[in-house]
Amino acid sequence: MSSLTIFYAILFYLATVVLVGGVAFKIYVYSRTPSPLRIPTMPAPMTQSGMVARMAREVVLFQSLFKSNKWIWIFGWMFHFGLLLVLLRHLRYFTQPVWSWVVLIQPFGRYAAFAMLAGLLGLWARRFLVDRVRYISTPSDHLMLALLVAIGASGSAMSFLVHTDIISLKAFMLGLMTFDWQPLPADPLLLIHLALVALLMIIFPVSKLLHAPGVFFSPTRNQIDDSREARHVAPWAAQLDK
Amino acid sequence: MAVSKFEVPELKGYTVIPLVRMDAAAGIKSFPANAPIQEAIGFPGELPENWQEIAIAKMGELLGKYRSLQVFMDACVHCGACTDKCHYYIGTADPKNMPVARQDLMRRVYRRYFTFAGKYFPQLVGAKDLTRDVLDEWYQYYYQCSECRRCSVYCPYGIDTAEITMAGREILDSVGLGQKYTNEILGKVHRIGNNLGLPGPALMDTLSGLEEDVEADTGVAVKFPIDVKGAEVLLITPSADFFSEPHVESLIGYAKVFHAAGISWTLSSMASEAGNFGMFIGSYDQLKKVALRIRQAALELGVKRIVVGECGHAWRVAYSFWNTLIGVGAGGQDEYARMLQKQLDSNYPQPAHICEVTYDLLQRGAIRVDKEANDHRIITFHDSCNVARGSGMGGIPGGQFIIPREIIKSVANHFYDMAPETIREGTYCCGGGGGLLTDDLMELRVKGAQPRMDALQAVVENHGVNFMATICAICKAQFTKVVPYYGFEMGMIGGVHQLVSSAIILDPNK
Ligand code: SF4
Ligand code: SF4
Numbered sequence: 001m002s003s004l005t006i007f008y009a010i011l012f013y014l015a016t017v018v019l020v021g022g023v024a025f026k027i028y029v030y031s032r033t034p035s036p037l038r039i040p041t042m043p044a045p046m047t048q049s050g051m052v053a054r055m056a057r058e059v060v061l062f063q064s065l066f067k068s069n070k071w072i073w074i075f076g077w078m079f080h081f082g083l084l085l086v087l088l089r090h091l092r093y094f095t096q097p098v099w100s101w102v103v104l105i106q107p108f109g110r111y112a113a114f115a116m117l118a119g120l121l122g123l124w125a126r127r128f129l130v131d132r133v134r135y136i137s138t139p140s141d142h143l144m145l146a147l148l149v150a151i152g153a154s155g156s157a158m159s160f161l162v163h164t165d166i167i168s169l170k171a172f173m174l175g176l177m178t179f180d181w182q183p184l185p186a187d188p189l190l191l192i193h194l195a196l197v198a199l200l201m202i203i204f205p206v207s208k209l210l211h212a213p214g215v216f217f218s219p220t221r222n223q224i225d226d227s228r229e230a231r232h233v234a235p236w237a238a239q240l241d242k
Numbered sequence: 243m244a245v246s247k248f249e250v251p252e253l254k255g256y257t258v259i260p261l262v263r264m265d266a267a268a269g270i271k272s273f274p275a276n277a278p279i280q281e282a283i284g285f286p287g288e289l290p291e292n293w294q295e296i297a298i299a300k301m302g303e304l305l306g307k308y309r310s311l312q313v314f315m316d317a318c319v320h321c322g323a324c325t326d327k328c329h330y331y332i333g334t335a336d337p338k339n340m341p342v343a344r345q346d347l348m349r350r351v352y353r354r355y356f357t358f359a360g361k362y363f364p365q366l367v368g369a370k371d372l373t374r375d376v377l378d379e380w381y382q383y384y385y386q387c388s389e390c391r392r393c394s395v396y397c398p399y400g401i402d403t404a405e406i407t408m409a410g411r412e413i414l415d416s417v418g419l420g421q422k423y424t425n426e427i428l429g430k431v432h433r434i435g436n437n438l439g440l441p442g443p444a445l446m447d448t449l450s451g452l453e454e455d456v457e458a459d460t461g462v463a464v465k466f467p468i469d470v471k472g473a474e475v476l477l478i479t480p481s482a483d484f485f486s487e488p489h490v491e492s493l494i495g496y497a498k499v500f501h502a503a504g505i506s507w508t509l510s511s512m513a514s515e516a517g518n519f520g521m522f523i524g525s526y527d528q529l530k531k532v533a534l535r536i537r538q539a540a541l542e543l544g545v546k547r548i549v550v551g552e553c554g555h556a557w558r559v560a561y562s563f564w565n566t567l568i569g570v571g572a573g574g575q576d577e578y579a580r581m582l583q584k585q586l587d588s589n590y591p592q593p594a595h596i597c598e599v600t601y602d603l604l605q606r607g608a609i610r611v612d613k614e615a616n617d618h619r620i621i622t623f624h625d626s627c628n629v630a631r632g633s634g635m636g637g638i639p640g641g642q643f644i645i646p647r648e649i650i651k652s653v654a655n656h657f658y659d660m661a662p663e664t665i666r667e668g669t670y671c672c673g674g675g676g677g678l679l680t681d682d683l684m685e686l687r688v689k690g691a692q693p694r695m696d697a698l699q700a701v702v703e704n705h706g707v708n709f710m711a712t713i714c715a716i717c718k719a720q721f722t723k724v725v726p727y728y729g730f731e732m733g734m735i736g737g738v739h740q741l742v743s744s745a746i747i748l749d750p751n752k
Contacts, residue, residue, distance in 0.1 A: 026316070033309040036526060038562050039402065041394045042631050043639040043667065058398070067668075068323040068396035076321065076398070126322065131262045133322035135337045136346065138368035140359070141320050206358040207367075211399055214317030219310045220400035225634050227562045228591055230573040236307055237566075240530055241578040 005172070005184045008194060012176055015201035022205020023213055030217040036234035040223035051224050058221055075122035079148075082116025085109045086155070093166075093173045113156040120149050144207065147200055154193040164190045248685040250727045251333060251692045255700040256661070259326040260335035267336035270686045272385045272678070275420035282429040283528065286418035293417040294372055298355050300416040301348075301409075305356065310405040315352045317399045318342060324393040324401070329670045330386055333689030338383050341393035341403040347380055348406055381419055384410035386686055388678050389522065390627035390671035404676070408524025411677075415523055423680035424519050431532055436481035436515035445511055448484050456494055462748040464494075464501045466509070471543050473508035475500065477596075478516045478536055478560070479551025480715035488736040489718055492552050495739025498746045499600050502609045507549075513539035516556035517715065521563075522677035530567045533559065537568040537582060546587040549594050552737050554714030555675065558632035560593045595635050597713060600742060601645045604652050611745040616654035619709040621741065622701050623647055623659065624694065624721075625669035626714035640666070646713055646738050653745035658705040664697040672712070674720025687720060688727050695728045702730070711738050 045051045057063040062080075065073045089109025092098045124145045127137045158164045165185040175182035184190075203209070216222065233241070277287025290296060305312045320342060326332070330339040337343050346368070353360025353369035360369030370376060387407040394402035414420065430439040440448075449466040456464045467473065477500075483493040500507045513535040520528030540548055548570055550560045565571025569579035570586070570593050586592045603609045623646060635641035643666045650657050664670055673690030701707040712718055712735070721735040 030309060030313055033306060033312050035309045036307065037566060039310060039405065039632075041391060041400055041402065041667070042634055042642065044634075046637075046639060058400075062398055064396055064400065065321070065323055065398040068327070068398075072321050072323050123321075130322065130325075132259075132325035132337065132340060133320075135262050136320050136322060136325065136340065136342050138320070139365065140367045143366070203359075208316070208319045211317040211319050214313045215399045217309060217313045218317065218400040219313070220394050220402050225639070227565050228571045228593070230565070231569065231571065231576075231579055232566045233576075234307070237526060237530075240527070241576070 034234035079119030085112035389676035470508035491740035492737030495743035554626035554628035561633035
C-alpha cells in the first residue's frame with residue numbers, strides 16, 4: 001500500500017466525518033433554536049402542503065432569485081443543476097453494479113460540467129463587473145469560486161482530455177466504502193481533483209455553503225400564514241405569560 | 243446639530259439603481275436617547291465599561307433565541323441579489339444601505355466570535371472585532387433601515403434584514419445605545435397609553451369635537467365612543483388618527499362605517515394606541531408589554547371583537563404576533579389564551595382589520611355608498627410594507643392587496659395602480675417606517691422615499707392621479723411631510739377610510 005493511497009484514504013474519511021458531523025451539528029443547532037414569532041414573508045401559504053410547494057419552488061426553481069435578478073438566477077441555476085447532474089453521474093464510482101438510471105444520465109452528466117463551469121464563471125464575473133457585488137465580495141467569496149472552478153476544470157479535463165485510470169479509481173472508492181483499501185492511481189490531475197473535493201467537504205460546515213441546509217430552516221420561507229388561528233409561543237417566551 | 247442641507251433626488255418616473263458612493267449616508271444619524279429615556283424602559287443609561295462583553299453575550303443570547311438570526315447569519319452567499327432592493331440604497335447610494343452590507347455589519351462580528359472560520363481566519367472571511375467604531379456604525383446603519391422586509395422577498399434564502407436590524411438594535415439597547423425617537427415613544431406609551439402622550443381627558447375632548455364636526459357636516463349624530471363597557475367592537479387605532487391630518491379623516495370613516503352598519507363600538511383610553519414600537523427595537527419584552535394594554539382593555543370592556551385601524555406595523559403586530567403575545571386569536575390551548583379567546587366571538591377573525599370589516603359590510607350590502615362623491619379624485623394605492631409583507635387579510639393569500647383595492651374601487655370610480663414592481667409584495671417603503679419617522683432623519687426620509695415618488699410620478703403623468711391612499715399612520719405622516727420636496731401637494735395623501743368617509747351614505751334617522 002503506497003503512502004499516497006493511505007493519505008488519500010485517511011483524507012476522505014476525515015472529510016466525510018467533518019462534512020457529515022459538521023452539517024448534522026448545524027442542523028441540530030437550527031432545529032433546536034426556537035422561532036418565537038411568525039415571520040413568513042407574505043403572502044405566505046396557509047397550509048402545510050402549500051408551504052412544502054413554496055419551499056420546493058425555492059429549492060428547485062430558485063423562485064425568489066428569479067424575481068430578483070435574472071443574471072444571478074441563470075448563472076446560479078446553471079451551476080447548481082450542472083453540479084447536481086455531475087454529482088449524480090459520479091455515483092457510478094460508488095456503486096457496483098452501476099444503477100441503471102445513473103448509466104442513463106452519464107452522457108448528460110459529463111456535459112453538465114460545462115454548464116456548471118459556465119455558471120460559476122458568470123457568477124465570478126459579476127464579482128468584478130457589478131460595483132455593488134464587488135463591494136460585498138470578500139476574499140473567501142473569490143476563493144470559494146476558485147475552488148469550485150478548479151474542481152470542475154480538473155474533473156472535466158479527466159473526462160474529456162487526459163483520461164485517468166477509472167477502473168482503479170473505482171476500486172479505490174469502493175474499497176474506501178468497505179474498509180478494504182485498494183491502491184489509488186497516482187495521476188496528478190486525479191490527485192488534485194480529489195484533494196480539492198476533500199477540501200470542499202471539510203470547509204462546507206464552516207462556510208457560506210451552509211446555505212444548503214439553511215434554506216430549509218429559513219423562517220420567512222418555511223412558516224405558514226396561520227398566526228390568527230394558532231398560538232406559537234416559544235418555550236423561553238412562555239415564562240412571560242405567567 | 244442642525245439638519246444639514248441636502249440634495250433632493252430628481253424624479254424620473256421609474257427606478258434607477260445608482261452606482262456605489264462610499265459613505266454617502268455617513269452624515270445621517272438619528273439622535274441617541276439620553277439616560278432617563280433609556281432607563282425608563284429598562285435599558286442602561288450609558289455605555290458600561292464592559293460593553294463589549296455585554297454586547298457579545300447579548301448576541302449569543304439572541305442567536306439562541308431566534309432561529310431567524312442564527313440561520314440568516316450563516317446562510318448568506320453574497321450573491322448580491324438584494325443589493326439593489328433597498329429604497330435607502332437607491333436613495334442614498336451608500337453601499338452600507340445595501341441589505342447584505344447592512345447584515346454584514348453584524349455578520350462580521352458573528353463570524354469573529356461565533357464561528358470557526360472567523361476565529362482562526364478572520365481576514366479571509368471578513369471577520370471583525372467588535373470595536374467602538376463598529377458599534378457606532380451599527381447604530382448609524384441599523385437606524386437607516388425601516389425594517390420593511392423588501393429585501394427578504396428577493397433573497398434566495400429569504401434572509402430578512404429586518405430581523406438583523408432588530409437584533410442589532412436590541413444589542414445596542416443592551417449597552418445603553420438607544421434611539422431617542424423610538425425609546426421616548428415607548429416610554430410614553432407605558433406612562434400615558436399612547437405614542438403621542440395624549441392623556442385621557444384630552445382624548446375625550448378631541449372625540450367630542452369630532453362628533454360636533456361630523457354632525458355639522460352630515461346632519462347625522464355619528465358617535466365616537468370611548469371606554470364603553472359591553473360594546474361589541476373595541477377599536478385599536480394609531481393615536482395619530484385622533485388629531486393628525488389626514489389621519490383623522492380615516493377615523494371619521496371608521497366611525498361612519500360602524501354607525502351605518504349599526505355596530506356598537508368603543509375606543510379605550512388605556513389602550514389608545516395601535517402602534518407598537520417594541521417591534522422596531524426588536525424587544526420581545528417591550529412588544530409584549532405594549533400589547534398587554536390591549537389584552538387588558540379587551541378583558542375589562544368585555545368586547546366581542548377587536549378591530550385594528552389603519553396602521554401598517556400595528557397590523558403586522560396584531561395579525562402576526564398578537565395571538566402569540568397576548569392570546570388575541572384562536573387555537574390557544576393554555577389558560578392564559580383561553581381567558582380571552584372564550585370572550586371573543588369566534589365567528590369573526592380576531593383581530594380584524596378595519597378594511598376586512600368594511601369590505602365585508604360592502605360585500606353584504608350592509609352599508610351603501612355614493613361613488614360619485616369621490617369623482618374629483620383620481621386614486622392610486624400605496625401598499626404599506628408591514629401590511630404587504632408582514633400580514634394578511636381576509637383569510638386568502640394576498641388578501642392584504644386585494645381588499646383595500648376592492649374597497650377603493652367600491653367607493654370611487656377612478657383607480658390606477660402604480661408600476662407592478664413597486665406594489666404588492668414588491669412595494670417600496672414610504673421611507674419613514676421602522677422608527678425612522680423623526681425630523682433628525684429628514685434627509686434619509688426624503689431620499690428613501692425616492693422609489694415610491696418615482697412610481698407616483700409615473701401615474702400622476704399618465705393618469706392624472708391626485709390622491710395616494712394608504713392604510714398606515716406612518717406612511718401618511720411620512721408622505722405628507724416628504725411629498726412637497728418632490729413637488730407634490732401634501733393634500734394628495736390620505737387613508738382608504740377617508741375615501742369611504744366621503745362616499746358612505748348615512749341614514750339621518752338612525
Ligand atoms: S428591511 Fe427594508 S430598509 Fe431594511 S435593508 Fe431590507 S429593504 Fe432596506
Ligand atoms: S440576496 Fe440573500 S444571499 Fe444574496 S447577498 Fe442578499 S442576503 Fe445574501
